[in-house]
Amino acid sequence: MNIDFHYFTVKTLCMAAGMSEYEAQIVSSYSQFVADYTVWENYQFLEVPDFAMCLVLNTTVPYEFYTVTTAFTSFIDDARLVIDKYQKEIAVPFHFIPDKRLNEFESHTQTREYRTKAVDIFGSDLICQLLDDAKIKYHRLPGRYELMRIGILLHIYADTYAHQLFSGFRRWTNFSFLNHAISHITGEVITAQYDPVFYSVLPSIGHANVNTAPDDFYITWNMKMASNKEEKYIQNYTMIYERNNPMVFIQMTSWQILLYICSCIKRPMVDENTWMDISSRLLHALNTTENDPKMLAIRWHRYFPNYQYNYDKDSLWKNALIPIEGTQENNKKWNVDTMLPSQVPIEKELGGLYKTATNDFFQYNVLAKEIRDEVIK
Secondary structure, eight states: OOHIIIIIIHHHHHHHHTOOHHHHHHHHHHHHHTTTOOOOEEEEESOOOGGGGGGBOOSSSSEEEOOOOOOOOSHHHHHHTTSHHHIIIIIHHHHSOOSSOGGGSSOGGGGGGGSOOOOOTTSSSHHHHHHHHHHHHHHHSOSHHHHHHHHHHHHHHHHHHHTTTOOSSBSGGGOEEEEEEEETTTOOBOGGGGOHHHHTTSOOBTTGGGTTTTTOTTEEEEEEEOSSTTOOSGGGOOEEEEEEHHHIIIIIIIHHHHHHHHHHTTOOOOOHHHHHHHHHHHHHHHOOOOOOHHHHHHHHHHHOTTSOOOOOHHHHTGGGEEOOTTOOOOOOOOOTTTOOGGGSOOSOEEEEEESEEOHHHHHHHHHHHHHHHHHHO
16 A cells, blocks of 8 residues: 555544544654655664663674564665565565465465455454554553554554455465556556566566566456466466455455544544544545555545545655754765675665654664564564
8 A cells, every 4th residue: 555545645544533633643654654764774873762672782882773664665775685584584574464474374385375355453363463453552551652553553454454365475376477457547557557578577576477466456356376386477377366455444444443443542433424424535545556645645634524644754764864063974884886796785784873852763773673573573
């Protein structure tokens, strides 16, 4: 799913459930931030709060702070994902969560079981267990950091619907080919926009073979997939899968999330007429190819005039880094256009030296590590 769901839809559902503007903004911002925190550098800080010292790799100042990357969006990110370590630490826990912890699988021979499954939010699958634990923690001590935890987990949960049948590992389970895609905006066939021929030659990690079809709200699409490891070529794929994204994203995913948020704040679920009104407006607001946060904020305010929308990833990340007085940032810059795949660093590099960062920045990394460890260890 994209920012129009992870931030704008989640913010709308939080407000509709009865959360305050403050609470809803935290949950929705960190729901989206999971897809934006693409940092590949370990920052150096003169000061790190005690609660975040678990991510410090050395004992002397300046502290090398281990950043817990949760996203991949560029050529460099994708190149690193060829490495099993990053599939396991980024793609699997934050975007393609399996139904149980990795250590509960008997062996890698259970490849098929790594596939992501869409689940009832109050079920017994791993993501449901994590969400239930987050709700208990929030009931016990309601506050900013538990809302952040809920936001991160709601991103992962929403992706179980968008990314169902795909795995975060580079496995045969992701062998797929886009047959057909229709836009709900224009009614036109837009299969060619997803360039399935090009994507079919990329490493089969997640839904790379079918481009962004699983994430784009405004389409109905179908694909062929491999049903076993012997089906190595497109012409041999025997599994057929079709999905109407608007129906799944609203009538299933949004409904489930609204139920969960109401249970978190101990409010009754909205009545049927209210839900019909909300879902109708969601359908119209989401039916766009726009992805700029500022333009989307204007669009969403038209459909939900009582709600405010304002997402800025820099305020959660780069602007959260507090420089040493009199110095400037010293982060390495990678030239994506000229760098060859063989030149892409596969280990984390040291970033700039800073005085410290906001508590939210440190807390996000700590929460992300906790969630990641629950999934992969």
